[in-house]
Amino acid sequence: MCNKMIKSRTTITEIARLLKVAPSTVSRALNNHPKISEKTRNAVIELARKLNYQPNLLALNLLKNRTNTIGVIVPEITSYFFSSVIGGIQDVLNPQGLNMIIGQSNESYQEEKSIVQTFVSVRVDGFLISPSSETKTFDHLKVLTDNNIPLVIFDRDCEELNVDKVFVDEYKGAFQAVEYLIKTGCRRIAHITGPLSLSTARHRLKAYKEALSAHNLPLKEEYIVEASGFAPEHGIDPTKKLLALPQPPDAIFTINDGVAIGAMFVIKEAGIVIPNEISVIGFDDDPHSCYFKPSLSTVWQPTYELGMLSARILLKRINSNNDISKVRVEKLFPELVIRGSSK
Amino acid sequence: MCNKMIKSRTTITEIARLLKVAPSTVSRALNNHPKISEKTRNAVIELARKLNYQPNLLALNLLKNRTNTIGVIVPEITSYFFSSVIGGIQDVLNPQGLNMIIGQSNESYQEEKSIVQTFVSVRVDGFLISPSSETKTFDHLKVLTDNNIPLVIFDRDCEELNVDKVFVDEYKGAFQAVEYLIKTGCRRIAHITGPLSLSTARHRLKAYKEALSAHNLPLKEEYIVEASGFAPEHGIDPTKKLLALPQPPDAIFTINDGVAIGAMFVIKEAGIVIPNEISVIGFDDDPHSCYFKPSLSTVWQPTYELGMLSARILLKRINSNNDISKVRVEKLFPELVIRGSSK
């Protein structure tokens, strides 16, 4: 049973033929062109509706040389952080009739590069990119600006790129978290940082250091351990290392909630009580965080807003033909959320 | 400083002009057409490379009347389940030069319908859909099959639609879970189910009932409670209800890990020991699950494979011009993962 009968979609010429007018007239009628008689306009619109006419976007795309598609590149889509950013992007794009294609770099420079390549070849109208942690050279992104393809960087900075950017004020969030630990009496505060190629990790680390020094606490190098990723498993070893120290910390501030969850697991396993003996504060406010025992204190990030703002800025640039000379750099504000894992 | 100089991309006519041949010749050379002299072919290819020629997909799309884009519609992207399915889809699509656009229905029928609409109007080459829990009529999907647009349903079934489908064998997974609880001595086993409009919830519920009866355990209606969603928060009230029963359960099998996490939270809060007093088993194997105390027993689902297989089946249909009469329905197998929350 072969169902070949594709209901061939009605075209503008079809309507023109039926109405015995020129295709251009139909086009004008459908696009609210000023100089067209009410009569023909109505006739066209009515027939179009009756025939369920839908403009062929493929034709329009070729003509206008755009695709109405935005390319979004993130390290991974399974993390709460990025998936909710994507939600924000989508909610700005869709009402504008724009679509997005998503690429996951899996934190790999090579994959990121090849995604950029394919997105360029499908001619996306613009890019929203949060670079991978492996990405240290930015030629593949410079190509975009060189070719006048709009690009907004979000969350993770590329200092050498002079383009629109949207961030969360990591420094502030981290500073508040560490300061809170100090104020609640912790004196041996450790930090599990992330891949230091990332601006986010660097800013949080900087805030950690400066918060300590602002409160005249010594900075001990052995209290800074690097996690190689953002999942709970990446928090395991760093935490073990910290607990094995001759003088273990009485607080741990982690790069994110994932790592904090791994840390709490190790700490509880070791029979150490949170927060009495060790306080823990994460970063992100993952929806799971409040269901752990104790519930995880953390720094909430405006993920959805981050996505929306990035998309809005990109749209502005696209709609202005990338003719805005001034580059925008925006910062959104995080918020400390105190729960059970800290005093 | 206005950067208007768009490096206009080289076209096939450009190459033709430079080589003093016809555009069609260039086209043939570039597409390995048999009847073309080695000489011209090489000349064309060389110049094309030198000029960094990239075919204009927009033009090809109009000509071939396809977009090389697949529309993927999921209830939400922030859940581990769906985001990892998407990873599988992507890994099949990209090597084929296909892209995907994603739509989140947010479990809303209206949103789902409107996403289908926009995806049709951008002329995606095919659909991969997991319907929302609100979706009870399927006219918006029948339109697709009526218009010969390939469609694969995954994870959540629409019985009245006769199209390719890919599922996980929910029944088997759930049956094993409940059977395990019985074998480890639990006798008052409760089930927190999900929205019963979903085939997934219905199959798991059915398995729960039949596992009990297979082992001659009574089915008590008060042991079946419905969660209105899949997040931890949706597990709170159902669990409270169960604990308040004159004879509370000694085990809870939940619709998924999210709800199980909410359930464990309530149980621990009530000072009840897991698994000694109450066993808990979830469904999904969310990466967070093993970091809870106790770690959550669950049913692992082959999410990535689910995505890959769905995409492969869709591709097959697209590449065959939707000319395959036999509909494929595939089932993948889940696996019981026993951890600390069960005996």
Place this chain on the structure above:
DNA sequence: CTGTTAGCGCTTTCAG
């Protein structure tokens, strides 16, 4: 106000 023409970039007959 409306029709004619040209063209977006590419492939595919149809002739040579």
Place this chain on the structure above:
DNA sequence: CTGAAAGCGCTAACAG
């Protein structure tokens, strides 16, 4: 083996 011409569906000059 190669060129000329037509056309995918639509819009935007340019004439009337």
